[in-house]
Amino acid sequence: MAKSSEAQHPQKVFGWAAKDTSGILSPFHFSRRENGDEDVSIKILYCGVCHSDLHSCRNEWGNAHYPLVPGHEIVGTVTKIGSNVKKFKVGDRVGVGVMVGSCKSCEYCKQDLENYCPKHILTYNSIDNDGTRTYGGYADMIVVDQNFVVHFPDGLPSDAGAPLLCAGITVYSPMKYYGMTEPGKHLGIVGLGGLGHVAVRIAKAFGLKVTVISSSPRKESEAINRLGADAFLVSNDAGKMKGAIGTMDFIIDTVSAVHALAPLLSLLKANGKLITLGLPNKPLELPIFPLVLGRKLVGGSDIGGMKETQEMLDFCAKHNITADVEVIRMDEINTAMDRLAKSDVKYRFVIDVGSSLSQL
Amino acid sequence: MVTREKFIVQLMKLGNLPAEPENDVVEWRQGADEARDRGGSIKGITLTHQQKIQALEFVKEKMADKLPEEEHPKVAFGWAARDQSGVLSPFKFSRRATGEKDVSFKVLYCGMCHSDLHMIKNEWGNSTYPLVPGHEIVGVVTEVGSKVEKFKVGHKVGVGCMVGSCYSCDNCTNDLENYCSQMILTYSAKYYDGTITYGGYSDIMVADEHFVVRIPDSLPLDATAPLLCAGITVYSPLKYYGLDKPGFHVGVVGLGGLGHMAVKFAKAMGAKVTVISTSPNKKQEAIKRLSADSFLVSRDQDQIQAATGTMDGIIDTVSASHPLLPLTGLLKSHGKLILVGAPEKPFELPAFPLLMGRKVVGGSCIGGMKETQEMVDFAAKHGITSDIEVIPVEYVNTAMERMLKADVRYRFVIDIGNTIKSSI
Numbered sequence: 001m002a003k004s005s006e007a008q009h010p011q012k013v014f015g016w017a018a019k020d021t022s023g024i025l026s027p028f029h030f031s032r033r034e035n036g037d038e039d040v041s042i043k044i045l046y047c048g049v050c051h052s053d054l055h056s057c058r059n060e061w062g063n064a065h066y067p068l069v070p071g072h073e074i075v076g077t078v079t080k081i082g083s084n085v086k087k088f089k090v091g092d093r094v095g096v097g098v099m100v101g102s103c104k105s106c107e108y109c110k111q112d113l114e115n116y117c118p119k120h121i122l123t124y125n126s127i128d129n130d131g132t133r134t135y136g137g138y139a140d141m142i143v144v145d146q147n148f149v150v151h152f153p154d155g156l157p158s159d160a161g162a163p164l165l166c167a168g169i170t171v172y173s174p175m176k177y178y179g180m181t182e183p184g185k186h187l188g189i190v191g192l193g194g195l196g197h198v199a200v201r202i203a204k205a206f207g208l209k210v211t212v213i214s215s216s217p218r219k220e221s222e223a224i225n226r227l228g229a230d231a232f233l234v235s236n237d238a239g240k241m242k243g244a245i246g247t248m249d250f251i252i253d254t255v256s257a258v259h260a261l262a263p264l265l266s267l268l269k270a271n272g273k274l275i276t277l278g279l280p281n282k283p284l285e286l287p288i289f290p291l292v293l294g295r296k297l298v299g300g301s302d303i304g305g306m307k308e309t310q311e312m313l314d315f316c317a318k319h320n321i322t323a324d325v326e327v328i329r330m331d332e333i334n335t336a337m338d339r340l341a342k343s344d345v346k347y348r349f350v351i352d353v354g355s356s357l358s359q360l
Numbered sequence: 361m362v363t364r365e366k367f368i369v370q371l372m373k374l375g376n377l378p379a380e381p382e383n384d385v386v387e388w389r390q391g392a393d394e395a396r397d398r399g400g401s402i403k404g405i406t407l408t409h410q411q412k413i414q415a416l417e418f419v420k421e422k423m424a425d426k427l428p429e430e431e432h433p434k435v436a437f438g439w440a441a442r443d444q445s446g447v448l449s450p451f452k453f454s455r456r457a458t459g460e461k462d463v464s465f466k467v468l469y470c471g472m473c474h475s476d477l478h479m480i481k482n483e484w485g486n487s488t489y490p491l492v493p494g495h496e497i498v499g500v501v502t503e504v505g506s507k508v509e510k511f512k513v514g515h516k517v518g519v520g521c522m523v524g525s526c527y528s529c530d531n532c533t534n535d536l537e538n539y540c541s542q543m544i545l546t547y548s549a550k551y552y553d554g555t556i557t558y559g560g561y562s563d564i565m566v567a568d569e570h571f572v573v574r575i576p577d578s579l580p581l582d583a584t585a586p587l588l589c590a591g592i593t594v595y596s597p598l599k600y601y602g603l604d605k606p607g608f609h610v611g612v613v614g615l616g617g618l619g620h621m622a623v624k625f626a627k628a629m630g631a632k633v634t635v636i637s638t639s640p641n642k643k644q645e646a647i648k649r650l651s652a653d654s655f656l657v658s659r660d661q662d663q664i665q666a667a668t669g670t671m672d673g674i675i676d677t678v679s680a681s682h683p684l685l686p687l688t689g690l691l692k693s694h695g696k697l698i699l700v701g702a703p704e705k706p707f708e709l710p711a712f713p714l715l716m717g718r719k720v721v722g723g724s725c726i727g728g729m730k731e732t733q734e735m736v737d738f739a740a741k742h743g744i745t746s747d748i749e750v751i752p753v754e755y756v757n758t759a760m761e762r763m764l765k766a767d768v769r770y771r772f773v774i775d776i777g778n779t780i781k782s783s784i
Binding site for chain 1 (some may be wrong): 477536703
């Protein structure tokens with residue numbers, strides 16, 4: 001008989017989990033492994049609420065295993081280190097993002113691209129090396145292999161910095177890979193949510209000219225005055241979209257709803273690149289003529305490797321880039337999830353795990 | 361058929377319009393091209409007085425336009441499509457005098473590209489008639505302008521898909537004339553002087569030296585002609601998307617004019633090549649003659665499954681609609697699917713494979729002039745030419761029908777030099 005999640009491992013842990021496809025979260029007692037030679041134990045202070053958490057809890061991708069403890073934007077302090085751990089010491093402020101393991105031997109792992117390792121292990125709802133399920137950061141502590149822990153730079157606040165561990169790296173990585181770091185180039189960012197708003201800040205720090213493309217005209221003031229975007233395009237304003245044809249070197253598309261790619265492709269100059277980060281549940285329609293006649297491309301990207309995640313955090317600390325967050329208590333999570341489903345948040349909820357979990 | 365003289369007489373009669381015209385009629389045309397094209401044939405329909413005045417004004421304006429024969433000083437002869445039926449027939453026209461930057465040459469061969477077929481039938485909606493196709497043109501220089509530096513009389517040269525661009529935009533200054541928004545196509549496009557360009561199914565060609573490439577003596581002219589479109593169309597993306605690394609595994613979808621060139625170039629660049637095709641009977645050719653390393657029948661699920669995640673890049677030459685998902689599945693992580701065929705309808709793009717493997721779907725369209733010359737030189741160095749069927753110009757309409765059925769291995773090339781004059 002399989003052991004219950006409480007009895008599987010020696011360390012007792014408390015968190016909140018979704019128990020079924022309703023996705024409603026509630027208190028959950030479980031356990032984590034003993035801190036191994038390569039491991040770092042972390043007392044969790046804050047955990048960002050990523051839209052992926054919502055998709056997973058409600059089984060929208062069809063692969064949820066319950067009970068499911070989400071959370072992959074984790075910031076905390078080190079409480080214990082294994083005998084082989086040299087990079088961290090007790091008391092360090094650290095972060096854990098979307099992955100907690102990989103094979104370490106394939107060509108991707110060797111190139112610091114653990115996120116493309118076919119055997120990479122996700123922070124939650126995945127199977128760990130010992131065959132047990134992984135549980136995420138909506139919990140009081142976590143044990144993680146040192147290679148999947150990053151230093152949290154001094155200048156970054158734990159609450160507003162937590163979302164960088166998923167949203168931040170998800171936009172930073174493609175900006176580097178697809179060559180969007182040349183100052184003066186023009187980047188369009190589609191969607192102004194968790195990913196989009198961080199993308200605006202990082203892009204401005206790279207010296208790019210930024211246009212936000214959104215279906216909500218009311219976001220214009222935010223985009224320009226608060227986030228520093230240079231321009232704002234309402235995507236269903238045909239006239240304005242026409243005026244912007246052939247003006248952008250790159251577009252980062254953060255929207256996960258199914259939407260038309262043709263108007264976005266037309267905004268690109270020749271040799272322009274459209275990078276899609278959202279995961280719609282149906283295929284998108286791709287017109288071929290613009291790709292061929294303008295040598296344009298559509299590419300994807302999925303978070304980033306560990307080395308790059310550390311690099312991204314250091315970059316954000318240097319440029320004072322954080323997310324705009326609404327800090328909530330753990331017991332407010334279900335309301336937050338409902339609001340997130342309606343995009344009613346500017347722009348990330350972050351759970352104050354450290355203060356609110358222990359009181360429950 | 362009404363001659364131009366009779367047409368003018370009828371127009372002059374119309375000039376004195378009776379108050380309520382009943383018998384004198386002129387066919388109302390919309391569109392400059394049709395007016396020129398149909399100038400010789402008039403059918404009768406009854407128009408109102410106002411319409412006739414409009415028609416007269418319109419046609420008078422068009423009369424100021426010269427016939428193709430009179431536009432330029434050099435007499436030229438070719439085969440043109442007159443309308444959307446796409447049927448080609450002998451056509452007298454003219455070409456400009458050799459300007460100071462121009463290269464004039466006697467056309468010896470011209471490749472038949474599938475684009476020629478699309479254009480003669482106005483399938484892309486932008487054809488102007490009469491249309492002389494042909495953008496895989498090779499020949500021997502007969503005259504050069506006073507400021508021409510790169511070419512001399514007697515040189516073997518070629519002209520591909522473009523004859524002009526703006527020279528000043530970002531793309532032009534980066535040797536990417538093919539992406540210039542004002543790029544001028546070799547045929548059925550408006551040149552700087554306002555006249556329509558005519559392509560290589562003709563006896564002579566005049567082009568700005570910037571858009572002419574030198575063909576090394578070691579390359580046979582007939583089998584080199586297709587390089588000027590098919591060759592550069594696959595060479596350019598192999599380089600731009602980084603698929604030219606020795607040891608890379610490159611897939612080629614479709615084994616036709618473009619596909620067979622892609623196999624040859626990729627092999628010469630040191631790649632392992634897999635041909636992906638719907639026709640199992642092409643396997644022998646692919647492996648034995650073109651030296652592809654392997655062959656996948658795209659409809660065979662087992663074969664496709666077995667090749668999952670094995671390719672660094674795929675060059676997709678097929679323009680008919682087909683699913684992209686199986687092709688993205690063949691790519692390794694960071695793999696690239698490059699489309700060079702241009703179907704009319706959009707494809708479905710599944711996002712998951714792109715994200716999870718950081719894969720890319722991109723397009724490419726011919727190549728810049730510098731790269732086209734580089735490609736020709738590369739071909740000369742590696743002995744790469746196209747597999748062709750040489751035909752006399754009288755066979756051109758039959759060749760078009762066969763091309764439509766993909767019944768050619770793998771490009772028709774018209775023997776202009778030896779057969780065009782004899783068909784006058």
